[in-house]
Amino acid sequence: MARNSGGTPKARALGAELREIRENAGFTLRAVARELETNHVKVQRYETGATVPSPELVAAYLGALGVSAAERERLVEMARDADQPDWLSTGSSGPRKELTTLIEFERSASRITDVATGVIPGLLQTSDYARAIMRMLPVDEREQRVLMRIGRREILTTRNAPHFVAIITESVLDDPIGGREVMVEQLRHLAKTADADNIEIRILRSGATMWHPAHMGSFILFEFPKATPIVHMEQYHSSVSLHTPGNAHAYQEAVTNLHEVAMSPDASVEFIASRADEMEDDSNDGTS
Known part of the structure; x- marks a missing residue:
């Protein structure tokens, strides 16, 4: 009833959703295991994505928890190819489900490298900066998503927090998203965050005369203690997660290359x- 090729992006996302549903329903691992006539260790492996459950097992799992037919059908369908190494996820799955996936990657990673060429990395954003990025959303949805994004920052201060490296292009610092006051606060927060032992920030200066991997756009590299890394890339209405060893190795090499061309953490x-001082001075001078 299960496949062993776990650890894939989709298996991890599926497991995170199963765990969230179980916890919201008030069931323990052992209670679900009894319903499935198995042991709780196997259920735990499904929920962490270490083992890929069959569609039939997912149907039984969700049936035991009284999940609606529509939700059951969606997750059963998700299980059909959860053992595939790479995953294209479209916006049709909804922002809440996308966030569940990203949180699962962050929760289990030992090292996260966020190469940011458009906006400040999500784990380092202030609430006002995040709110400005999401300004096109309805107010209620925007505020909910801002709270969830800010809540994600706690992963960087937990006991087993991952080592987080942000490689940010200079142009990201220059765009005063939300206005200059919001951006000054964001830059001050960015500099202060770098005081943590597990957080490293490196800036890629503009005006490079040689090509480097960040010229191809943003990506996040999640590295795990005992599993192949996952590369996550977000587009306007979709996201891609890569897990094949060849792809993962290529992005690890890209990160090594970017460390060589980026400024040191202290610099x-x-x-x-x-840059925050300059922007604050411009704001005080009345510069728009």
Whole structure:
């Protein structure tokens, strides 16, 4: 009733959704295991994505928890190819489900490298900056998503927090998204965050005369203690997660290359603080 090729992006996402449904329904691992006539260790492996459950097992799991037919059908369908290494997820799955997937990657990673070429990495955003990025959403949905994004930052302060590396292009610092006051606060927060032992920030200066991997766009590399890394890329209305060893290795090499061309952590923090001072002075001078 299960496949062993776990650890894939879709298996992890499916497991996270199963775990969330179980917890919301008030069931323990052992209670669900009794319903499925199996042991709780196997159920736990399904919920972590370490083992890929068959569609039939997912149907039985959700049936035991009284999940609606529509939701059951969606997750059963998700299980059909959850053992595939790469995953294209479209916006039709909804922002809440996309966030569940991203949180699962963050929760289980030992090292996260976020190469940011458009906006400040999500785990380092202030609430006002995040709110400005989401300004096109309805107010209620926007506020809910801002709260969830800010809540995600807690992963960086937990006991087993991952080592987080943010490689940010200089142009990201120059765009005063939300206005200059919001951006100054964001830059100050960015510099302060770098004080943590597990957080490293590096700036890629503009004006490069040689090509480097960040010229191809943003990506996040999640590395795990005992599993192949996952590369996550977000587009306007979809996201891609790559898990094949060849793809993962290519992005690991890209990160190594970017470390060679980016500013050092200390120099980067000084640069961010200087840019915040400049932007604050412009704001006080009335510059738009």
